Amino acid sequence: MSGNVFHGPAPFQLGDRNVQINHIHHSAPPRRPLVLAGAAVTTREELAAAIRGDWAAARRQFFEGARTSGAPSDGWLGLLTWLRELDGLTADDLTAQIELIDHRLRDDGLPADLKLLHLLGWLDPRGEAVWRGRVVTPKSLSEACRIGRLRESGPEWELYRDLCEGGVLEALAGFTGLSALRGTQRAWDETWHSWRRLAAQVPGLPPEAREWAESGARGLLLAALLPYPESTTWLRAGCERVAPPPTGEIGWYDWLRARDGGSDTPIGWLVRADFTAFAAAQARQQRQQAAADRQNQRLSTALDAASALRDRQWADYERRRLSPTARSGAAVRAALWLGGWGAATIPVPWIMWGWARPDIAATLSWYLVALTLAAYAGLLPRVVRLGAAYQPPLRRVRAWAEESRTDPASVRRGLIRAGSVVGAVLLLGVLVHDVGVIVTTVLLVPLLAAAFHFARIGALRDWADEHRDRLRDYRSGRPGSGVAQDIARGVRSPSAGVRADAYQAYLRRFTGLDHSGQDETDRENGRRDH
Numbered sequence: 001m002s003g004n005v006f007h008g009p010a011p012f013q014l015g016d017r018n019v020q021i022n023h024i025h026h027s028a029p030p031r032r033p034l035v036l037a038g039a040a041v042t043t044r045e046e047l048a049a050a051i052r053g054d055w056a057a058a059r060r061q062f063f064e065g066a067r068t069s070g071a072p073s074d075g076w077l078g079l080l081t082w083l084r085e086l087d088g089l090t091a092d093d094l095t096a097q098i099e100l101i102d103h104r105l106r107d108d109g110l111p112a113d114l115k116l117l118h119l120l121g122w123l124d125p126r127g128e129a130v131w132r133g134r135v136v137t138p139k140s141l142s143e144a145c146r147i148g149r150l151r152e153s154g155p156e157w158e159l160y161r162d163l164c165e166g167g168v169l170e171a172l173a174g175f176t177g178l179s180a181l182r183g184t185q186r187a188w189d190e191t192w193h194s195w196r197r198l199a200a201q202v203p204g205l206p207p208e209a210r211e212w213a214e215s216g217a218r219g220l221l222l223a224a225l226l227p228y229p230e231s232t233t234w235l236r237a238g239c240e241r242v243a244p245p246p247t248g249e250i251g252w253y254d255w256l257r258a259r260d261g262g263s264d265t266p267i268g269w270l271v272r273a274d275f276t277a278f279a280a281a282q283a284r285q286q287r288q289q290a291a292a293d294r295q296n297q298r299l300s301t302a303l304d305a306a307s308a309l310r311d312r313q314w315a316d317y318e319r320r321r322l323s324p325t326a327r328s329g330a331a332v333r334a335a336l337w338l339g340g341w342g343a344a345t346i347p348v349p350w351i352m353w354g355w356a357r358p359d360i361a362a363t364l365s366w367y368l369v370a371l372t373l374a375a376y377a378g379l380l381p382r383v384v385r386l387g388a389a390y391q392p393p394l395r396r397v398r399a400w401a402e403e404s405r406t407d408p409a410s411v412r413r414g415l416i417r418a419g420s421v422v423g424a425v426l427l428l429g430v431l432v433h434d435v436g437v438i439v440t441t442v443l444l445v446p447l448l449a450a451a452f453h454f455a456r457i458g459a460l461r462d463w464a465d466e467h468r469d470r471l472r473d474y475r476s477g478r479p480g481s482g483v484a485q486d487i488a489r490g491v492r493s494p495s496a497g498v499r500a501d502a503y504q505a506y507l508r509r510f511t512g513l514d515h516s517g518q519d520e521t522d523r524e525n526g527r528r529d530h
Contacts, residue, residue, distance in 0.1 A: 036051070036057065037057040044123045049127075051120050051123070055113075055116065059113060059116050104118040105119065117172070125174055131168065138230050139228075140156075141163075142228060142234065145223035150216070160219055163222065166189075169185040205252045217274055224265075224269040245280055246283075250282055314474050321387040322387045323387070331383055333392055342368060345368045345425075352425055360433060364425055371451050386462060386464050386467065390463055392463040
């Protein structure tokens with residue numbers, strides 16, 4: 001009872017007389033209200049409502065306004081005095097008040113927000129639980145575990161972060177609406193430590209899964225421990241969305257499943273949700289890699305088969321090209337081709353000298369024959385080496401002449417050669433006329449040697465363009481030369497039709513020795529062979 005208050009008269013004996021003394025009644029002085037955010041509060045419920053309305057102001061006034069000297073702030077002292085002067089407290093209220101002040105509000109290691117939450121829970125435990133100005137409900141706790149653990153910002157993430165720092169669950173359990181949370185903080189800590197010990201022993205756990213096991217997995221463990229159906233609903237839905245890989249496919253996952261304690265335990269929920277997703281992703285990657293390896297193996301097998309076929313084709317082509325019959329045919333074709341050109345030059349000396357000096361024209365004709373034979377002697381080794389590949393246009397002289405006529409460079413070369421023949425015939429004719437046949441013949445020897453030399457070094461066209469194309473294609477198609485990008489993409493396509501087209505292109509790429517005219521050439525060679 002506050003103050004000294006006497007009620008009613010108090011008679012007493014004085015001598016032989018009764019004396020009646022009426023005592024004066026003094027009323028208790030009114031208690032000063034607590035002012036928070038401009039509002040005066042006098043009851044526990046009023047202060048609780050003010051804290052819920054302006055959480056930041058209450059935190060600053062009561063727990064963050066310490067003086068520079070380190071002494072308690074006026075706001076803290078005012079709150080402490082106000083709490084001690086509250087009337088109508090039961091024995092349980094007094095016990096809880098002492099616990100609150102001595103073990104919560106005076107704890108320097110406790111954050112200001114957590115102190116304020118404990119104060120709010122004591123003031124109005126039947127009201128809404130508020131944390132940092134936001135109402136906390138079973139749904140918000142579940143959303144913090146479901147969403148906040150996967151993000152780095154937002155209200156769900158902030159609540160999840162504060163829950164992980166510890167102490168919030170215990171303070172929330174002081175509210176009647178969240179009383180089912182009692183013991184959840186301790187169970188969560190114990191389960192978390194058990195999980196970390198188990199995760200440290202998992203053999204072959206991928207780095208990303210191990211990183212999640214040491215941090216993000218904690219939120220799902222809490223969701224599995226929350227005594228509310230909101231968490232169970234999305235946990236079950238999450239587990240149903242991810243199909244676990246078959247037993248024996250992912251070793252570390254099978255190891256965890258054998259030691260998680262069952263599907264009705266928090267660790268069991270964690271393994272069947274988060275780590276099933278990790279295992280399913282790894283299994284999918286392994287299957288994709290296995291499919292790629294199989295495709296690469298098929299590609300390698302096709303390459304080996306194509307290379308072997310190509311080598312056989314090339315060996316068969318070389319055998320036909322270098323057969324004795326093919327080489328003899330090449331020598332004959334060279335004789336006919338150069339002989340034709342030599343015969344074409346014979347009329348030149350007769351046109352220039354035959355009308356006046358037939359003897360000089362005849363001598364010069366023999367000189368031209370000798371030059372043709374010297375060129376043939378120099379060209380013959382190259383022709384024999386080319387064999388069947390030496391293909392002058394004997395059967396298509398008309399087409400060749402037409403092609404040469406339409407080529408300006410070829411026309412220029414033809415005119416230069418014709419002019420050289422005319423000049424040589426003129427010069428040799430003058431020498432025969434002036435110095436005689438013997439001296440001219442001696443002077444002709446260097447010219448014969450030059451014709452032989454230039455034919456030998458390839459100054460005369462060898463008519464083996466098709467062979468050079470085949471040889472280039474063969475060498476470019478050897479293993480290790482690379483695969484065209486379109487073919488490489490095609491053999492990895494998920495479409496069976498695209499892969500089939502790519503394989504066909506691949507085989508053509510490595511076995512395509514055929515060129516235009518090959519069949520005709522082979523038939524011609526065959527006729528000559530017979």
